[in-house]
Amino acid sequence: MTKSVAFLGLGLMGGAMAGNLARYGYKVKAWNRTSDRPGVTIARENGATIADSIKAAVEDAKIIFSCVGDVPDVEEVLLGDAGVIHHGQPGTLIVDMSTIGSDAAKEIGQRLQANQLRFMDAPVSGGDIGAKNGTLTIMVGGSESDFAECKPLFAAMGNNITLCGDVGSGQGVKMCNQILCSLYMVGICEAMQLAKHQGIDPNLIVDVCGTGAAGSWALSNLGTKIIEGDRDPGFAIKHIVKDLRLVRAINQTSGDNLPGTELADRLFKIVQAMDNGQGKEQGTQAMIRAYEESTINNYE
Numbered sequence: 519m520t521k522s523v524a525f526l527g528l529g530l531m532g533g534a535m536a537g538n539l540a541r542y543g544y545k546v547k548a549w550n551r552t553s554d555r556p557g558v559t560i561a562r563e564n565g566a567t568i569a570d571s572i573k574a575a576v577e578d579a580k581i582i583f584s585c586v587g588d589v590p591d592v593e594e595v596l597l598g599d600a601g602v603i604h605h606g607q608p609g610t611l612i613v614d615m616s617t618i619g620s621d622a623a624k625e626i627g628q629r630l631q632a633n634q635l636r637f638m639d640a641p642v643s644g645g646d647i648g649a650k651n652g653t654l655t656i657m658v659g660g661s662e663s664d665f666a667e668c669k670p671l672f673a674a675m676g677n678n679i680t681l682c683g684d685v686g687s688g689q690g691v692k693m694c695n696q697i698l699c700s701l702y703m704v705g706i707c708e709a710m711q712l713a714k715h716q717g718i719d720p721n722l723i724v725d726v727c728g729t730g731a732a733g734s735w736a737l738s739n740l741g742t743k744i745i746e747g748d749r750d751p752g753f754a755i756k757h758i759v760k761d762l763r764l765v766r767a768i769n770q771t772s773g774d775n776l777p778g779t780e781l782a783d784r785l786f787k788i789v790q791a792m793d794n795g796q797g798k799e800q801g802t803q804a805m806i807r808a809y810e811e812s813t814i815n816n817y818e
Contacts, residue, residue, distance in 0.1 A: 533557020537564030659688035700782035
């Protein structure tokens with residue numbers, strides 16, 4: 519079993535994921551661009567060693583995980599002047615768990631492989647709850663041999679782990695996942711609004727509808743947050759807007775018509791613009807504000 523690993527990016531998800539690897543007995547060196555983030559504390563308290571540079575984190579690692587925000591962030595961490603490409607040992611396996619789309623994953627993988635570094639893309643789903651509990655769904659793109667080597671480490675972070683195909687395939691499945699997540703939220707918000715207008719206790723939507731064909735993780739976990747007025751992010755609006763941007767980029771080449779995705783994107787952006795642009799920091803369940811606080815038709 520590989521004992522020495524690196525984890526780069528200790529945000530809302532990454533801090534808990536690095537901590538889970540350390541709790542499983544792996545020797546984890548972790549790094550984050552800013553040292554005062556809550557995720558840094560979570561990783562440290564669970565046994566990870568916090569490094570002060572990418573070089574210090576990765577130079578002895580056999581497997582390097584990264585989990586950051588967007589394509590430019592991944593490129594900086596993996597390919598930049600101080601990035602992994604300059605400090606990882608030949609043959610090291612690099613696993614990016616960010617959500618960046620299949621095209622970016624393939625391009626980054628090719629760059630790393632040209633420098634004798636192996637690569638897999640492994641985006642996740644399950645939000646901060648899944649990251650904390652080690653129950654994430656992990657969608658992997660890469661070779662069967664690299665997947666087999668890394669699967670015991672994935673098991674420290676998730677319990678639904680699937681090799682989806684070659685490099686980029688994990689991202690491809692994640693893009694489909696994000697369409698589903700965004701449209702689930704539209705459905706939940708509209709069901710809550712209809713319940714409200716009928717004088718029905720919205721808890722019944724979660725408790726009753728959640729046991730039938732309309733049941734979903736989103737309804738069970740985020741429906742209650744909507745009812746309680748809890749807007750704290752398990753997954754922030756700014757991140758789903760970014761992911762839907764990646765979906766649209768894929769769609770530009772496929773030419774498919776995705777009206778539901780366009781609707782969800784529009785609703786998230788309404789809330790993103792609220793509070794002088796700080797609405798973007800709220801969780802995706804805050805989409806309900808587009809219904810409660812705005813005349814949606816004004817944004818068409």
